Amino acid sequence: MTTPQTTATDVNQPTLQPAAPTGRRLSLPVLLLVIAGALALTSLVRLITGADGITNVSQMSTALQLAVPIGLAGLGGLWAERAGVVNIGLEGMMILGTWFGAWAGFQWGPWTGVLVGIIGGALGGLLHAVVTVTFNVNHIVSGVAINILALGATRYLAPLAFEGEPGGSAKQSPAVDSLGHFTVPGLSDALSDLNDKGWFLVSDIAGLLGGLVTNVSWLTLIAVALVPATWWILWRTPFGLRLRSCGENPVAAESLGVNVYKYKYLAVIISGGLAGLGGVFLSLVANPFYLEGQTSGRGYIGLAAMIFGNWMPGGLAIGAGLFGYTDSLNLRGGAANVHALLLLGALLLLAGAIWFAVRKAYVKAVVTVAVGALVFAWYAGTDEVPNQVVSATPYVVTLVVLALSAQRLRMPKADGLPYRKGQGK
Known part of the structure; x- marks a missing residue:
């Protein structure tokens, strides 16, 4: 009788397969059902309140424009953190993208500005990689330092580059030519x-789709395409598997011949380039010029969208869309629309309470019902909300969504942990 031979490779050889996420992940059909339910509730609220602006084409088009820079920053964070590097410096890399994009766009044309803005953000990513990967500085400290450095550098460079130019000043660049927009004719x-028909659900879906095909920038099209491209590269290619293994178990990856330093460097540089592209969008599409303070914390909100999306491109896109939509309320009928959304919030909280009750989490169900009742009382007892509440809505939604989604999250296991070559020997 022979016994199976076990080799050292069988016992000790690690694999590059990242650990499966803990918890339950929503399948695509369930996710689509949840989105359809949210749209149906939104449509019901529109009919009850008469706030047609919450789902019209103009609102959705504005929401898409505001979601793009947030989504690009989130994609940048995704690339870095999937390789194990926390990138708090996304805000600073976006700032570099806004300045370099507008400066080069003013000098040599908008598409050159896009390229140079990406390079500017990538330089910020390179600096972050050198500090965190090579010198093992704490990732949070490095990211905060890059945010401060980027702000200071652009404040120093802006007067040198823009003062004395027509339309330029110490805090603003001259106008840059447009990248161009397109509208799908007929559709x-x-x-x-x-x-405009105002039908239940059908008109709301038409408004959502209409915003995707009306007055859309070519850079928006590129940004949207980067979401599935990121998913395919990171989850369907050997390169992506090696990169993700560096964020899950770099020691195992190194033992199988993966150059962990190289993949971390590449991931963080790409991260900076994507954040820089988000900055370019702000200074060439959202506004045709650089303006100091233009990013307004969108790098941090992009990081929140990435966390909300559980470090996955699809979830990140949904989070960016949600934050972009709430931000768009500031620009189009804000007070009336936010007041109508109080009713939507109350209904969603009621649905959440029912879900907790079905799962026998009775304490959470009671708390959720109580909060929902307070929100409904606010809606029923007022005709509008203060402008300060409208301005704060995107940030409040960011905090609430992160708080509600925290229990299902699983970050890469080695995210933010120091790594030295050969430490597993």
């Missing part, structure tokens, strides 16, 4: 007409 008008 845009048809969806707009359908949205």
Whole structure:
């Protein structure tokens, strides 16, 4: 009788397969059902309150424009953290993208500005990689330092580059030529007409789709395409597997011949480039010029969108869309729309309470019902909300969403941990 031979490779050889996430992940059909339910509730609220602006084409188009820089910053954070490097410096890399994009766009044209803005953000990413990967400085400290350094550098460079130019000043660049926009002929008008009908759910879906095909920048199209491209590269290619292994178990990756330093460097540089592209969007598309303070914390909100999306591109895109939508309320009928959304919030909290009750989490169900009752009382007892509440809505939604989604999150296991070559020997 022979016994199976066990080799040292069988016992000790680690694999590059990242650990499976803990907890339950929503399947695509369930996720689509949740989105459809949220749209149905939104449509019901629109009919009850008469706030047609919450789902019209203009609102959705503005929301998409505001979501793009947040999504690009979030994608940048995703690339870095999947390789094990926390990138708090996304805000600073976006700032570099806004300045370099507007400066080069003013000098040599908008598409050159796009390229130079990406390079500017990538330089910030390179600095972050040198400090964190090579010198093992704490990732949070490095990121905060880059944010401060980027702000100081652009404040120093802006007067040198823009003062004395027509339309320029110490805090603003001259106007940059447009990258161009496109509208899908026929389809845009048809969806707009359908949205104007005011029908339940159908008109709301038409408004959502209409915002995706009306007056869309070419850079928006590129940004949207980067979401599935990121998913395919990181989850369907050997390169992506090696990169993700560096964020899960760099010692195991190194033992199988992966150059962990190289992949971390590449990931953080790409991260900076994507954040820089988000900055370019702000200074070339959202506004055709650089303006000091233009990012307004979008790098941090992008990081929140990445966490909300559980370090996955699809979830990140949904989070960016949510934050972009709430931000758009500031620009289009803010007070009336936010007041209507109080009713939506109360209904969503009621649905959450029912979900907790079904799962026998009775304490959470009672607390959720109580909060929902307070929100409904606020809606029923007022005709509008103060402008200060409208301005704070994107940030409040960011905090609430992160708090509610915290229990299902699983970050890469080695995210933010120091690593030295050969430490597993």
